[in-house]
Amino acid sequence: MWLLRPPGVYRPQADTWLLVQALRDAGIPRGARVLDMCTGTGALAVAAGNEGAGHITAVDISLRATLATRFNTRVRGLPVRVERRDALTFPARRQFDVILANPPYVPSPRRELPRSGPSRAWDAARDGRALLDPLCANAPGLLSDGGMLLVVHSAVCGVGTTVDLLHAGGLKAAVVARRTVPFGPVMNGRVALLQDQGLIGAGQRHEELVVIRGDRRDSGT
Incomplete structure (x- = not known):
């Protein structure tokens, strides 16, 4: 998947593609x-559009990331609304069928x-959880009935912690994908x-990437 990536915007890599595959x-x-x-470059927004999403909202705090996402989705003609904002302050009054x-x-x-x-x-x-913890707390309120x-x-960062927080928010949660990869430059620089x-x-120089799925039960069932 070719994507425009300005300097300073996260390059899609193993974690991105593991999540894309989990979505598929x-x-x-x-x-x-x-x-x-x-959203970064919008790689996941593009993948969601390719999978048949009707409307996609892509959010990032970085101006460069939002500009990259606008370009990468518009050249593909995908129905994407791009917003520059802190993902952790996303308004709970808006609900989605899928959150990536x-x-x-x-x-x-x-x-x-x-x-x-x-x-x-x-x-x-x-501990690597400054965004993960509030994301887990906020996600249940953003999901529609039956949302994922x-x-x-x-x-x-603690797989069990993420699963437990999603459970606490009323979601059914489990690991649905795993992949072990060697440390990249950032992790190698933080071994100590x-x-x-x-x-x-x-001596560890690898990490396991995980995709965790949380499902909101349909209130009508």
Whole structure:
């Protein structure tokens, strides 16, 4: 899949494609309303459009990412609304049949999220959950009856924590896809930090990526 990617915008890679495959495997209703959170280049929005989504909302806090997504979706003639905003403040009054999320999840030496720069696409504070936790808390309120969330992140951040938070929000949740990949440059540069925090074992130079699916039960059943 060719995508325009300006400097500083997250490059689609293994986690992106694992989530794309999980979306294809899950299937979505023809005409579904889809929310792509932390869209980056819009790769997931494009995939949702190719799978028959009727209306797609793509959200990112980065101006460059929103411009890239507008280009990558419009040249394909896809029904995508692109919004520059903090995904964590998305209004709960809007509901979707499918939510896709590939948020920043790399543990960082900093206790807060970066406000600018390329690292904003992957840094997620000390435990890597600065965006994952509020996303898990907010997603149930954004899903329509029978709606589905698909979120991807590294097992380093705690798979059980994500599943438990989605359960607490009333969703049925489980891991639906896994892939083990070697560390990239960012993770290799943080081996000492990850070991000190007990997030990886000595000598570990790989991580497991997981896609977790959360389903909101239909209130009519």
